[in-house]
Amino acid sequence: xxxxxxxxxxxxxxxxxxxxxxxxxxxxxxxxxxxxxxxxxxxxxxxxxxxxxxxxxxxxxxxxxxxxxxxxxxxxxxxxxxxxxxxxxxxxxxxxxxxxxxxxxxxxxxxxxxxxxxxxxxxxxxxxxx
Amino acid sequence: xxxxxxxxxxxxxxxxxxxxxxxxxxxxxxxxxxxxxxxxxxxxxxxxxxxxxxxxxxxxxxxxxxxxxxxxxxxxxxxxxxxxxxxxxxxxxxxxxxxxxxxxxxxxxxxxxxxxxxxxxxxxxxxxxxxxxxxx
Amino acid sequence: xxxxxxxxxxxxxxxxxxxxxxxxxxxxxxxxxxxxxxxxxxxxxxxxxxxxxxxxxxxxxxxxxxxxxxxxxxxxxxxxxxxxxxxxxxxxxxxxxxxxxx
Numbered sequence: 001x002x003x004x005x006x007x008x009x010x011x012x013x014x015x016x017x018x019x020x021x022x023x024x025x026x027x028x029x030x031x032x033x034x035x036x037x038x039x040x041x042x043x044x045x046x047x048x049x050x051x052x053x054x055x056x057x058x059x060x061x062x063x064x065x066x067x068x069x070x071x072x073x074x075x076x077x078x079x080x081x082x083x084x085x086x087x088x089x090x091x092x093x094x095x096x097x098x099x100x101x102x103x104x105x106x107x108x109x110x111x112x113x114x115x116x117x118x119x120x121x122x123x124x125x126x127x128x129x130x
Numbered sequence: 131x132x133x134x135x136x137x138x139x140x141x142x143x144x145x146x147x148x149x150x151x152x153x154x155x156x157x158x159x160x161x162x163x164x165x166x167x168x169x170x171x172x173x174x175x176x177x178x179x180x181x182x183x184x185x186x187x188x189x190x191x192x193x194x195x196x197x198x199x200x201x202x203x204x205x206x207x208x209x210x211x212x213x214x215x216x217x218x219x220x221x222x223x224x225x226x227x228x229x230x231x232x233x234x235x236x237x238x239x240x241x242x243x244x245x246x247x248x249x250x251x252x253x254x255x256x257x258x259x260x261x262x263x264x265x266x
Numbered sequence: 267x268x269x270x271x272x273x274x275x276x277x278x279x280x281x282x283x284x285x286x287x288x289x290x291x292x293x294x295x296x297x298x299x300x301x302x303x304x305x306x307x308x309x310x311x312x313x314x315x316x317x318x319x320x321x322x323x324x325x326x327x328x329x330x331x332x333x334x335x336x337x338x339x340x341x342x343x344x345x346x347x348x349x350x351x352x353x354x355x356x357x358x359x360x361x362x363x364x365x366x367x368x
Contacts, residue, residue, distance in 0.1 A: 001358070001359050003358075006264070008266060008368075015274075015300045015301075016274075016300075019274070019299060019300060022330075022351045023351060023354060023355065025351070026350075026351035026352045026354065026355045027355045029352070030352065030355055030356075032355065032359070040154065040158075040266070041150060041151065041154055041266065080154075080157060081154065111161065112157065112158050112161035112162070113161055113164065113165070115158065116138075116158075116161065116162045116165045116167070117165070119136070119138070119262045119264070120134055120136055120165065120167065121134075124358050124359070124363065124364060125262050125264070125364070126272075126358060126364055126366070127264060127265050127266075127272075127364075127366035127368075128274075128366070129265065129266060129274075129366060129368045130274075130368055141365070143282075143285065143367075143368075174285065174289075175281060175285055215288075250288055250289065253289065254288070254289040254290070254291055255291070257269075257289055257365065258267060258269055258291050258294075259267070260363070261363060262363065263269075263363065263364070263365040263366075265365065265366045265367065265368050266368075
Protein backbone atom coordinates (compact mmCIF):
# COMPACT_ATOMS: atom_id res chain seq x y z
CA UNK A 1 0.00 0.00 0.00
CA UNK A 2 1.05 3.54 -0.71
CA UNK A 3 -0.02 6.03 1.98
CA UNK A 4 -0.44 9.78 2.22
CA UNK A 5 -0.64 10.93 5.82
CA UNK A 6 -2.24 14.23 6.83
CA UNK A 7 -1.19 15.65 10.21
CA UNK A 8 -3.46 18.47 11.29
CA UNK A 9 -2.14 19.23 14.77
CA UNK A 10 1.05 20.45 16.36
CA UNK A 11 3.44 18.42 18.51
CA UNK A 12 2.54 17.84 22.18
CA UNK A 13 -0.75 19.79 22.08
CA UNK A 14 -2.60 16.83 20.56
CA UNK A 15 -1.75 13.17 20.19
CA UNK A 16 -2.16 13.37 16.41
CA UNK A 17 1.57 13.71 15.64
CA UNK A 18 2.48 10.85 17.98
CA UNK A 19 -0.19 8.55 16.56
CA UNK A 20 0.91 9.43 13.02
CA UNK A 21 4.54 8.60 13.86
CA UNK A 22 3.57 5.24 15.43
CA UNK A 23 1.34 4.43 12.46
CA UNK A 24 4.06 5.29 9.97
CA UNK A 25 6.68 3.18 11.78
CA UNK A 26 4.29 0.22 11.83
CA UNK A 27 3.44 0.69 8.15
CA UNK A 28 7.12 0.84 7.16
CA UNK A 29 7.84 -2.28 9.24
CA UNK A 30 5.19 -4.08 7.18
CA UNK A 31 6.82 -3.01 3.94
CA UNK A 32 4.27 -0.35 2.98
CA UNK A 33 5.30 2.89 1.33
CA UNK A 34 4.71 6.35 2.77
CA UNK A 35 4.30 8.57 -0.30
CA UNK A 36 4.07 11.83 1.64
CA UNK A 37 3.31 13.28 5.04
CA UNK A 38 1.51 16.61 4.74
CA UNK A 39 1.32 19.00 7.67
CA UNK A 40 -1.64 21.39 7.83
CA UNK A 41 -3.21 23.73 10.41
CA UNK A 42 -1.07 23.67 13.57
CA UNK A 43 0.54 20.53 12.19
CA UNK A 44 3.11 22.83 10.57
CA UNK A 45 4.66 23.29 14.02
CA UNK A 46 5.98 19.73 13.83
CA UNK A 47 8.57 21.29 11.54
CA UNK A 48 10.08 23.77 13.99
CA UNK A 49 13.71 23.09 14.82
CA UNK A 50 13.54 25.27 17.94
CA UNK A 51 11.60 22.82 20.08
CA UNK A 52 13.35 21.94 23.37
CA UNK A 53 11.20 19.59 25.43
CA UNK A 54 12.37 18.20 28.79
CA UNK A 55 15.27 15.75 28.39
CA UNK A 56 13.28 12.75 29.60
CA UNK A 57 10.57 13.20 26.98
CA UNK A 58 10.42 12.52 23.25
CA UNK A 59 11.51 15.19 20.77
CA UNK A 60 8.76 14.96 18.16
CA UNK A 61 10.34 17.24 15.56
CA UNK A 62 13.54 15.18 15.67
CA UNK A 63 11.52 11.97 15.26
CA UNK A 64 10.12 13.39 12.02
CA UNK A 65 13.52 14.53 10.78
CA UNK A 66 15.00 11.10 11.51
CA UNK A 67 12.13 9.38 9.69
CA UNK A 68 12.81 11.58 6.66
CA UNK A 69 16.53 10.83 6.82
CA UNK A 70 16.31 7.07 7.43
CA UNK A 71 13.45 6.29 5.05
CA UNK A 72 13.50 9.16 2.57
CA UNK A 73 9.98 10.20 3.49
CA UNK A 74 8.66 13.42 1.95
CA UNK A 75 7.61 15.75 4.78
CA UNK A 76 5.67 18.70 3.37
CA UNK A 77 4.54 21.73 5.32
CA UNK A 78 1.71 23.81 3.87
CA UNK A 79 2.98 27.27 3.03
CA UNK A 80 -0.27 29.12 3.80
CA UNK A 81 -0.64 27.48 7.22
CA UNK A 82 3.08 27.97 7.91
CA UNK A 83 2.96 31.69 7.11
CA UNK A 84 0.03 32.16 9.46
CA UNK A 85 1.87 30.42 12.28
CA UNK A 86 5.37 31.77 11.72
CA UNK A 87 7.06 28.63 10.43
CA UNK A 88 9.71 29.77 7.94
CA UNK A 89 12.46 28.34 5.82
CA UNK A 90 15.39 30.57 4.83
CA UNK A 91 13.96 31.55 1.43
CA UNK A 92 10.52 32.40 2.74
CA UNK A 93 11.95 34.39 5.66
CA UNK A 94 14.05 36.41 3.19
CA UNK A 95 11.01 36.97 0.95
CA UNK A 96 8.99 38.19 3.92
CA UNK A 97 11.83 40.38 5.27
CA UNK A 98 11.94 38.43 8.50
CA UNK A 99 15.05 38.19 10.61
CA UNK A 100 14.97 34.46 11.29
CA UNK A 101 13.90 31.09 9.98
CA UNK A 102 12.98 28.03 12.05
CA UNK A 103 12.35 25.03 9.84
CA UNK A 104 13.82 21.69 10.90
CA UNK A 105 15.88 19.46 8.60
CA UNK A 106 13.97 17.01 6.45
CA UNK A 107 10.91 19.23 5.99
CA UNK A 108 10.07 21.27 2.91
CA UNK A 109 7.48 24.01 2.55
CA UNK A 110 5.10 23.77 -0.37
CA UNK A 111 1.49 24.29 -1.47
CA UNK A 112 -1.77 22.53 -0.66
CA UNK A 113 -1.58 20.92 -4.09
CA UNK A 114 0.94 18.50 -2.60
CA UNK A 115 -1.78 17.12 -0.32
CA UNK A 116 -4.21 16.65 -3.21
CA UNK A 117 -1.55 15.10 -5.39
CA UNK A 118 -0.64 12.76 -2.54
CA UNK A 119 -4.25 11.68 -2.14
CA UNK A 120 -4.56 11.08 -5.88
CA UNK A 121 -1.33 9.06 -6.13
CA UNK A 122 -1.76 7.02 -2.93
CA UNK A 123 -3.88 3.97 -2.19
CA UNK A 124 -4.90 5.30 1.21
CA UNK A 125 -5.03 8.77 2.76
CA UNK A 126 -5.12 8.79 6.56
CA UNK A 127 -6.03 11.92 8.55
CA UNK A 128 -4.69 12.53 12.07
CA UNK A 129 -6.18 15.59 13.73
CA UNK A 130 -8.33 17.00 16.46
CA UNK B 131 -3.55 16.78 -17.21
CA UNK B 132 -3.41 13.00 -17.55
CA UNK B 133 -4.24 11.91 -14.04
CA UNK B 134 -6.53 9.54 -12.20
CA UNK B 135 -9.86 11.07 -11.25
CA UNK B 136 -10.95 10.33 -7.72
CA UNK B 137 -14.02 11.36 -5.77
CA UNK B 138 -13.08 13.65 -2.89
CA UNK B 139 -15.44 14.59 -0.09
CA UNK B 140 -14.57 17.31 2.40
CA UNK B 141 -16.45 16.64 5.63
CA UNK B 142 -17.22 19.77 7.65
CA UNK B 143 -18.48 19.13 11.19
CA UNK B 144 -17.37 22.24 13.05
CA UNK B 145 -18.86 25.70 13.37
CA UNK B 146 -16.85 28.58 11.86
CA UNK B 147 -14.67 31.02 13.83
CA UNK B 148 -14.32 29.03 17.07
CA UNK B 149 -11.52 27.15 15.37
CA UNK B 150 -9.61 27.64 12.12
CA UNK B 151 -10.78 24.43 10.49
CA UNK B 152 -13.69 25.88 8.48
CA UNK B 153 -11.50 28.58 6.92
CA UNK B 154 -8.49 26.39 6.21
CA UNK B 155 -10.66 23.56 4.82
CA UNK B 156 -12.13 26.02 2.33
CA UNK B 157 -8.59 26.94 1.30
CA UNK B 158 -7.86 23.28 0.55
CA UNK B 159 -11.08 22.98 -1.45
CA UNK B 160 -10.18 25.97 -3.63
CA UNK B 161 -6.71 24.61 -4.37
CA UNK B 162 -8.14 21.14 -4.98
CA UNK B 163 -10.41 22.56 -7.66
CA UNK B 164 -7.39 22.97 -9.94
CA UNK B 165 -6.83 19.20 -9.98
CA UNK B 166 -10.06 18.43 -11.87
CA UNK B 167 -11.18 15.80 -9.39
CA UNK B 168 -14.79 15.01 -8.49
CA UNK B 169 -15.22 17.19 -5.40
CA UNK B 170 -18.11 17.51 -2.99
CA UNK B 171 -18.54 19.07 0.45
CA UNK B 172 -20.61 17.68 3.30
CA UNK B 173 -21.88 19.89 6.10
CA UNK B 174 -22.94 17.84 9.12
CA UNK B 175 -23.25 18.48 12.85
CA UNK B 176 -22.10 22.05 13.63
CA UNK B 177 -20.61 22.26 10.13
CA UNK B 178 -24.01 23.49 8.91
CA UNK B 179 -23.20 26.84 10.55
CA UNK B 180 -20.38 27.37 8.06
CA UNK B 181 -22.95 28.23 5.41
CA UNK B 182 -25.48 29.99 7.62
CA UNK B 183 -26.60 33.26 6.06
CA UNK B 184 -26.09 36.63 7.66
CA UNK B 185 -22.72 36.02 9.31
CA UNK B 186 -21.63 39.31 10.92
CA UNK B 187 -18.13 39.04 12.32
CA UNK B 188 -17.44 42.70 13.07
CA UNK B 189 -18.05 42.21 16.76
CA UNK B 190 -15.54 39.39 17.09
CA UNK B 191 -12.91 41.11 14.97
CA UNK B 192 -12.42 38.20 12.61
CA UNK B 193 -12.63 38.12 8.83
CA UNK B 194 -15.97 36.95 7.45
CA UNK B 195 -14.98 34.38 4.84
CA UNK B 196 -18.47 32.98 4.16
CA UNK B 197 -18.74 34.78 0.81
CA UNK B 198 -16.03 32.47 -0.49
CA UNK B 199 -18.52 29.60 -0.47
CA UNK B 200 -20.48 31.49 -3.12
CA UNK B 201 -17.45 31.38 -5.43
CA UNK B 202 -17.26 27.58 -5.38
CA UNK B 203 -19.55 27.33 -8.42
CA UNK B 204 -16.97 29.22 -10.49
CA UNK B 205 -14.45 26.51 -9.54
CA UNK B 206 -16.80 23.74 -10.72
CA UNK B 207 -17.56 22.67 -7.17
CA UNK B 208 -21.30 22.31 -7.30
CA UNK B 209 -22.18 19.62 -4.75
CA UNK B 210 -22.64 20.94 -1.24
CA UNK B 211 -24.53 18.39 0.84
CA UNK B 212 -26.20 19.63 4.01
CA UNK B 213 -27.56 17.05 6.40
CA UNK B 214 -31.22 17.57 7.24
CA UNK B 215 -31.00 15.99 10.71
CA UNK B 216 -28.04 18.23 11.61
CA UNK B 217 -30.13 21.29 10.73
CA UNK B 218 -33.16 20.08 12.67
CA UNK B 219 -31.10 19.18 15.77
CA UNK B 220 -29.92 22.79 15.84
CA UNK B 221 -33.33 24.36 15.27
CA UNK B 222 -32.34 25.44 11.75
CA UNK B 223 -34.02 25.07 8.38
CA UNK B 224 -32.85 25.38 4.78
CA UNK B 225 -33.95 29.03 4.94
CA UNK B 226 -31.11 29.70 7.36
CA UNK B 227 -28.53 28.74 4.75
CA UNK B 228 -26.77 31.03 2.28
CA UNK B 229 -28.03 30.74 -1.28
CA UNK B 230 -25.12 29.17 -3.16
CA UNK B 231 -25.54 28.55 -6.87
CA UNK B 232 -23.60 27.55 -9.97
CA UNK B 233 -24.14 28.07 -13.67
CA UNK B 234 -24.77 24.81 -15.50
CA UNK B 235 -22.75 24.88 -18.73
CA UNK B 236 -24.69 21.86 -19.98
CA UNK B 237 -28.00 23.65 -19.55
CA UNK B 238 -27.50 27.01 -21.22
CA UNK B 239 -25.75 28.41 -18.11
CA UNK B 240 -28.94 28.12 -16.06
CA UNK B 241 -28.37 29.07 -12.43
CA UNK B 242 -28.90 26.09 -10.14
CA UNK B 243 -28.55 25.52 -6.40
CA UNK B 244 -25.31 23.92 -5.23
CA UNK B 245 -26.74 23.18 -1.80
CA UNK B 246 -28.64 19.91 -1.48
CA UNK B 247 -30.32 19.21 1.83
CA UNK B 248 -30.36 15.44 2.21
CA UNK B 249 -30.98 12.91 4.96
CA UNK B 250 -28.30 11.34 7.13
CA UNK B 251 -29.02 7.97 5.49
CA UNK B 252 -28.61 9.41 2.00
CA UNK B 253 -25.37 11.15 2.99
CA UNK B 254 -24.01 7.95 4.52
CA UNK B 255 -24.38 6.25 1.14
CA UNK B 256 -22.70 9.13 -0.70
CA UNK B 257 -19.84 9.06 1.84
CA UNK B 258 -19.36 5.35 1.26
CA UNK B 259 -18.91 5.99 -2.46
CA UNK B 260 -16.01 8.44 -2.03
CA UNK B 261 -12.43 7.47 -2.85
CA UNK B 262 -11.02 10.01 -0.40
CA UNK B 263 -12.75 11.58 2.61
CA UNK B 264 -10.90 14.47 4.22
CA UNK B 265 -11.76 15.81 7.66
CA UNK B 266 -10.08 18.76 9.29
CA UNK C 267 -16.59 -1.06 -0.58
CA UNK C 268 -15.95 -1.13 3.17
CA UNK C 269 -14.78 1.91 5.08
CA UNK C 270 -12.61 2.09 8.16
CA UNK C 271 -13.91 4.84 10.44
CA UNK C 272 -11.27 6.17 12.82
CA UNK C 273 -12.64 7.94 15.91
CA UNK C 274 -10.08 9.75 18.06
CA UNK C 275 -12.29 11.59 20.52
CA UNK C 276 -14.01 10.36 23.65
CA UNK C 277 -17.79 9.97 23.26
CA UNK C 278 -18.13 11.90 26.51
CA UNK C 279 -16.21 14.87 25.13
CA UNK C 280 -17.44 15.14 21.52
CA UNK C 281 -20.12 13.76 19.28
CA UNK C 282 -17.56 12.23 16.92
CA UNK C 283 -18.44 8.62 17.78
CA UNK C 284 -22.18 9.26 17.63
CA UNK C 285 -21.83 11.00 14.29
CA UNK C 286 -19.64 8.17 13.02
CA UNK C 287 -22.17 5.52 14.08
CA UNK C 288 -24.89 7.55 12.38
CA UNK C 289 -23.07 7.36 9.07
CA UNK C 290 -21.26 4.02 9.10
CA UNK C 291 -22.81 1.30 6.93
CA UNK C 292 -23.15 -2.45 7.45
CA UNK C 293 -19.81 -4.15 6.86
CA UNK C 294 -17.77 -1.10 7.87
CA UNK C 295 -15.17 -1.14 10.62
CA UNK C 296 -14.79 1.37 13.43
CA UNK C 297 -11.46 1.89 15.19
CA UNK C 298 -11.25 3.84 18.45
CA UNK C 299 -7.91 5.56 19.00
CA UNK C 300 -6.38 8.21 21.31
CA UNK C 301 -9.06 9.55 23.71
CA UNK C 302 -11.61 7.69 21.60
CA UNK C 303 -10.37 4.47 23.22
CA UNK C 304 -12.37 5.21 26.38
CA UNK C 305 -15.48 4.55 24.31
CA UNK C 306 -14.58 0.86 24.41
CA UNK C 307 -14.76 0.54 28.19
CA UNK C 308 -17.62 -1.67 29.39
CA UNK C 309 -20.42 -0.42 31.61
CA UNK C 310 -20.45 3.14 30.30
CA UNK C 311 -23.52 5.08 29.23
CA UNK C 312 -22.64 4.60 25.56
CA UNK C 313 -21.84 0.89 25.71
CA UNK C 314 -25.31 -0.09 24.54
CA UNK C 315 -25.02 2.17 21.49
CA UNK C 316 -21.68 0.61 20.56
CA UNK C 317 -22.96 -2.93 21.09
CA UNK C 318 -25.92 -2.19 18.83
CA UNK C 319 -23.52 -1.04 16.11
CA UNK C 320 -21.62 -4.31 16.43
CA UNK C 321 -24.64 -6.16 15.00
CA UNK C 322 -23.42 -5.37 11.48
CA UNK C 323 -20.10 -3.53 11.91
CA UNK C 324 -16.76 -4.52 13.44
CA UNK C 325 -15.45 -2.40 16.30
CA UNK C 326 -11.78 -2.19 17.24
CA UNK C 327 -9.82 -0.28 19.86
CA UNK C 328 -6.11 0.59 19.81
CA UNK C 329 -4.63 -1.31 22.76
CA UNK C 330 -1.78 1.10 23.52
CA UNK C 331 -4.29 3.97 23.88
CA UNK C 332 -6.40 1.92 26.32
CA UNK C 333 -3.36 0.98 28.38
CA UNK C 334 -2.15 4.58 28.45
CA UNK C 335 -5.45 5.56 30.07
CA UNK C 336 -5.22 2.86 32.72
CA UNK C 337 -7.70 0.47 31.11
CA UNK C 338 -6.74 -3.20 30.74
CA UNK C 339 -8.10 -5.59 28.12
CA UNK C 340 -10.59 -7.11 30.56
CA UNK C 341 -12.39 -3.74 30.86
CA UNK C 342 -13.34 -3.69 27.19
CA UNK C 343 -16.88 -4.27 25.91
CA UNK C 344 -17.29 -7.87 24.79
CA UNK C 345 -16.88 -8.20 21.05
CA UNK C 346 -14.62 -5.15 20.65
CA UNK C 347 -11.31 -6.30 19.17
CA UNK C 348 -8.08 -4.90 20.60
CA UNK C 349 -5.37 -4.14 18.03
CA UNK C 350 -1.90 -2.66 18.13
CA UNK C 351 -0.40 -0.19 15.61
CA UNK C 352 0.41 -3.07 13.25
CA UNK C 353 -3.24 -4.09 13.45
CA UNK C 354 -4.22 -0.45 12.79
CA UNK C 355 -2.15 -0.53 9.60
CA UNK C 356 -3.74 -3.83 8.57
CA UNK C 357 -7.21 -2.36 9.04
CA UNK C 358 -6.39 0.52 6.72
CA UNK C 359 -5.17 -1.92 4.09
CA UNK C 360 -8.07 -4.37 4.44
CA UNK C 361 -10.73 -1.69 4.13
CA UNK C 362 -11.06 0.21 0.87
CA UNK C 363 -10.82 3.66 2.41
CA UNK C 364 -10.74 5.49 5.72
CA UNK C 365 -12.60 8.38 7.28
CA UNK C 366 -11.43 10.18 10.40
CA UNK C 367 -14.03 11.46 12.85
CA UNK C 368 -12.27 14.19 14.81
